[in-house]
Every structure is written in C-alpha cells, then in structure tokens.
Amino acid sequence: MTKAQQGKVPALRLEGITKEFVGKVKANDNINLSVDHGQILSVLGENGSGKTTLMNIIAGIYFPDHGHIYIDGEEVVMRSPKDALRHNIGMIHQHFKLIDIFSATENIVLGLDEKGRLDMKQCVNRVKEIATQYGFEIDPEKKIYEMSVSEKQTVEIIKVLYRGADILILDEPTAVLTPQETEKLFNILRKMRDDGKAIIIITHKLHEVLSLSDRVTVLCKGRNVGTVTTAETNETELTEFMVGKKVMLNINRTMPRDPKPRLLVKNLSCKDVEGLEVLKDISFTVNSGEIFGIAGVAGSGQRELLEGIAGLQKCEGEVVYLDPKTGEAKDLQKKTPLQIQELGVRLSFVPEDRLGMGLVGNMSIVDNVMLRSYNKGKGIFLHRSAPTELADKIIKELEVVTPGKSTPVRRLSGGNVQKVLVGREIAASPTVLMTAYPVRGLDINASYTIYNLLNKQKEGGTAVVFVGEDLDVLLELCDRILVLCSGKVTGIVDARTTTKAELGRLMTQNTNDKDGASDGQG
C-alpha cells in the first residue's frame, strides 16, 4: 500500500529538527522524518534517544531551535498545542490528562471553544459516531474514575479524533495495556490508517513495530539513524540500529576479589496499584565484591525491584541477606527500612528519584546528610556536629560545587545533588549498595566520579547493584548484568563476554514469544 502513496505529498514532514536543552546534550539533532496519509510510522529508540522530545515538538509543546515542519507540503510554525490542533495534529500522551469526576464525553468536549450553548446530547451522539466508525468500545456517560486504563486511553484517542485530528501521535500507548487490549488497539489503529489518517506510534517493543507499522524510524542519542520499511526488516536489524555502535568508555574494571553470595532474591513478584504484575518471579544472587548490573527499557520493573529489596514496596517472594561476618542468613522480606537497619544490615540505596526520595530539596546539605543517621545517639535533640563534618568531607572529596554546606540541595545542579546523595549513602560503609540510574543527567566528569566511587566500593567487598540505561556503561562497569523485560528476567549475562546487540535483544524480547525466550537462555 505504500506504493499507492508514492508521489503524494507526505502528511507530515520534519526537516533538520534540532532541540537543545540548557546545559544538556542535544535531545534532537538534525532529525528528518516523514509520514504519509494512510500510513503507520513507528518511532523506535532507547530511553533518552529523544523520542518524546521530538513528539512534543510536533505537538507544539516544545519549540525547535532549528528545523522546519511541513504539513501537507506547507511549512507551519507551531508555538502551542493549540496551533498543532489547528493543523489537525493530535497527541495521545503516555500519562492521561483527564478529569476524574467528569464523564467521557465531558472530557472529550472540554476546552473546545465553540460558540453558543453546549448541547451535550449532540456531543454524546458525535462520540458514539466516532466510536462506531473505528470500533471503539466506550460508554460516553461513564465517569473517568470508574474506568480502566484502557478505557481512559480510548477517551484520549476519541478526544483528538473529535477535534478532527488527521495526524495522530501515540506515546507508548501499549505500556499500560494487557496483550488483549493491545491487540484491540492495534485493530483500531489499522482501521484509522485505512481511513487515511497518518499515525505515529512511539514504542520500544519490537514485535509491535513489526506487526503494526508500515515504516520504522529509529532514533539513537538524538539522531535519526535510519528509516526502513517494516516489510524489509527484522528484529535483529532493528536492535542493531537501536543500540548503535559500541563506544569505548575506558572505565576501570577489576576482577571481583573473593566473591561470596551477599544478597539472594528468590521468586520475587509484585503488583502495582492497578493490579498489573510489574515483577514476575525474579530470582538472582548478588555477590560481594562485584558490580551487578540491571538493564532493561524504562518501566520494566527496575524501580519496584530495588524498592522491594529496600523494604519500600510490598512484594511476594524471598529476599535474604548473608551477613559477611557471621555468615548468618537474614530475611529482609516484609520488613520496613528501619527494621532492616536494626537487623544490622548495612544496605544503602541511591534511588532514581533523587530530590523526591533520596534527599529533601528544601533542606541544607548538612540536614540531608543527617537523614539516615539523625536518630543515632542519645537525647531528644539533633546532633549536627558529626553531619556537618561529613558534609564538609563530601563537599571536599567529591568536589561538590556549592555556595556552602547550608545551601538547600535543590539549588545545586543535578551532578552535585547526586554527589551529595551518593556520598551520604557510601559514608554509611554499606555491605550492599543499590544505585538506580546514578549517572542520569550527569556530565562526563561527574559520571566518572560516580563510577570510581562504585568501583572503590566494589574493591572494598561491597555488593554493588547498578541499574543503568546506557548499555555501554553497563558493559564496561559491571561484572554481571541481569536483563529485565516487562518485569521478567530474560537473562543474566557476563558483562565481559556479552555484546551490546545481545543485551538489546534481551531487553526487547517479547515474553510471549517462546522461541526468543529459549534462545536467550541458550
């Protein structure tokens, strides 16, 4: 069918789109992309490859630094989502923007500035019309708070169709859906395509790309690394495109000295608030003196796994800590962080959400350094002298750039915030150190500072868990890497012998795909 479209003007064409955020690398670097009417284009890429930024530019949320946007061959300037809507572009965000106590129809017509009285009955009919046209299942009068996730998504899609959208952008629409719901959604999208709509879908699930889209554009580190016709490609080629070429980082790595099991996780499972299983039957062992990497696309269960071990998330299964001195096995499951501490387990945790969980943004460096230890010692008063010394030490040794130790941490830059957090967690001389995305948003120098700190901990015999997103870093820093995909372990590999492509394959492996799964274990 793409043949039939040839010679026509693309519905949407981007030319040389570049967007740079202050103090960061280019999120989008000279990106070209186009999609025709009656076509589904997949945009594929790892986390931080610039997919969402690009989509936000198309939807008028961001303004590009350079580049041109053409709709039906005409150049347009989009300053706001309203402009995008005027050009019939509709975006369905990953996180729904709906009002809970309103009905589906009320949400759909909200914000439309039509003159005259609002005729709800007519609106409801129009919604029903759209639903039958494409095969949506929706009750227009149902309130949002009574809806399931997939119903809410339906409302979001109808919302943009109601506004006459011709070009639809869906940001990871299947992340929240069950396989059955996904299949339903795909059928609807196919119907829309046949109706002449141009559809862009962002995803990192390869099998979905292959089953749904007509063309695939792959982004890597903000650049467009290739656009291929789906029929002419396969999973292997796409994976190679996605992970890119191996980059040498020259991170120091020593062989683990005298590794002994330190942390055992057996059959750990966990459900989120919606009742979806986010962790399924996870088992692994972390040894002392090694850096144990965890890879996976975002939201594969990394956060739940670490929080489950740290006692912040209710899980089913076993978490056992083996004391390095006595060899005694201590059960950490169903314990609060405080109880774990009282057991004499020195478990440090650098969470992903630095200012929302690991630190208190409005408090000074000293008060933040004190967070873990304020309750030690006697009396009802705080003892700020030891934390003050520690704060001085962290600032000096990790070269934290700050006006002073009484500066609130939210005023520090990302790298310095992270140094304070990691410095505090390491100061507790942990036997297990868990870190989630510890170098996210950090510049090269700060990143290497963190790598060195982790390596020092490893050499001191600590069991280090490193959740990362950059495969190059994982491959060079870690000793072993566990790969998560949709809450399941798809493999535990030796970081010294595995390849980037292998990791990429494990990360995007469809868990329903039996062949792939047995392949991965082989």
Added chain:
Amino acid sequence: MAKVEHKVKEPLIHIVKRSRITIWKAWLIRIAAVALALVVSGIVAYLVTSENPLRIYAVIIDGTFGTSRRFWGMLQNLAMLLCVSLGVTPAFRMRFWNIGAEGQVLIGGLACAACMILFGDKLPNAVLILVMIIASLAAGAIWAFIPAFFRANWNTNETLFTLMMNYIAIQLVSFFTYKWSVPKGSGQIGVINRTTHAGWLPVIAGKNHLLNIIIVLVLTLVLYVYLWYSRQGYEIAVVGESENTARYIGLSVKKVILRTMLISGAVCGLTGLLLVAGTDHTISRETAAGRGFTAIMVAWLAKFNPLVMLLTSFLIAFLEKGSTEISTTFGLNESFSDIITGIIIFFIIGSEFFIQYQLKFREKEEK
C-alpha cells in the same frame, strides 16, 4: 541550514522564578510593600473621610501606643494570636492543613470553663488550676487527634475534617453556655466564680495579662527549639517536605502525623485556657474570635518560624487596634477598619510573589 523565522514575538513580560535572593533584598521588598500599602490605605481613607492622610496614620499609631492601657491591650491580643499561631505551626510545617485551630481553642476553653464551674468550690485552687490545665490541653489535643487519625489511616482530607470539627466545637459551646447559663435560660454564662475567683489565673506584678504574655513568650522559644533543634522537629520537616523521603529513611509517617497533631491541638487548647481562665473568665461562642483563622496568616507570613511570628503577630494586632481606632475617631463603622487591614495584608502577601519571582521584560530584538 536556515533558521526558522520566529514569526511570533515573545510575551512582553516573563515571570521567572528567582533562584536565590539575599535576605536584605527580600526585606527591602517587604518594607516597600508596607510603605505602598500605607499610601494606598491613606488614599482610600482620604477618599472616604476627606481627612489629611497623615492624620489618619497618626490615629493608627495612637490606637496602639496612645495610652499604656491600649498598649497592654494590644500586647494581650498579640499574645493570644501568637499562641494560636504557635499551635498551628507544627501541623503546617508538616504540610498538614489544620484549619481547625478555632475549634481546638474553643474546646480547650470549654474544658477549662467546665472545670471552673463544676469543681470551683470543691477543690483547692492550686489543684483546680492543675486540673484545668490538664483538661484544656487534653481537650485541644483530642480535637486535633481525631482528624489526624482519619488522615493517617484512611487519607481523608484534613482541611475539610478540621474545618468541620470547628462547627461541632461551636455547637458544643452553645449547648453548654445554655445549660450552665446564669441566670438560668439567659444563654450566657457570665463571669465564672465572680466572688471566689476560683480557677482564675493569678495576676502578677499588678498587670492583668502579664502572665499570659510571659507564658506565650516562653512557649515561642520552646517551639522554636523544638522545631529547629529536636529530632522530632526534624522528622516533622521531613514528612512535610516529602513523605516518600520519610518512607525511604524508615520513618513512620503515621506516627509523626498523630504525634504532631497532638502537640498542635494541645497548644491550641492552652490558648483556650489562657482566654477563659486568664482573660475573660467566661466562655461564649465568640471566645476564639476568629483567631484560629487569623493565626494561619500569621504563621504563613512568618514562614512557620516562631521567632518571626513575634513580628507578624505584632503587625496584625497593631493593625487591628489601629483600624478600630480610625473607625471610632472618624465615626465610621467597623467595616472600614477591615478594609484598611485588608489592603495592608494584601500588599504584604503580594510582596511574597516578588520575593519568589521576578519580572523580566522582553529585551529589544537584535537586528
């Protein structure tokens, strides 16, 4: 590659969050706001009264500093307002929006009045006062504990809950003022233990309200130390800033909420005691006189710092006295004093915006 033409001009004024501001600059903005407020209220007063604005300012100052009696009256008002503000502060630092101080004060006062009426002639005075103190603190604490308990366990909305507890307290006071009214059926309690003075807080150094003022001053210091230098105060701040962080360090959010609200309520209950046993020697629905709500403003303006609250409660107490004085001097009704107070507070609160944000004007386009 050609640059995209920005066909649309950027807005004339940008509102930008300030990353930091020096203390003196912040105070300069505040002082400027007060000055501006005085000018505006002077203009309004002039339009209404046709009096010389300077004379109006003089009357405001005279309202507080004119006579020693007025000055002590202002101090007493200040102390009571400050005491309630201290009460709401621990809760607010925890981001627990306790707007039930009014009810907590009333119920504390009611407990105190009940002890005075029921045990006035049965207990020795020292024992009676001890019983009153315990009863008032406990009553206030319980009144605050109930919404805290529901919030901690079922995440109910504490704002609505504490607000509704106010109405219950007011109705309870109505009921008991009728039940204990003197003479029977008048609906007023009148001065309790008029002849025996049983349960009245002692007068020291011949000054009627000096004891109240001293108690509140001491309490201010105690609360400051508690919030800034104790472990529990630190826990309150952590829970207030981020419950996730509190969970992360293994702190029981529930425990902190309950404990803090007990303290918050007890301080409000104490205010009830000071009002009933130390000031009015009676109780009515108007005993709290809206202080539970004004206190929120006092606490907020001071950014929940008890020492700064000395200043903000002075400001409010001073303005109230001053604007009442304007109304009487120029024969205006009381609403006028509210207008003046409103203008001044509007400017003070508005100044916080300019401390947090700055306005940036569009720079001239480069050619």
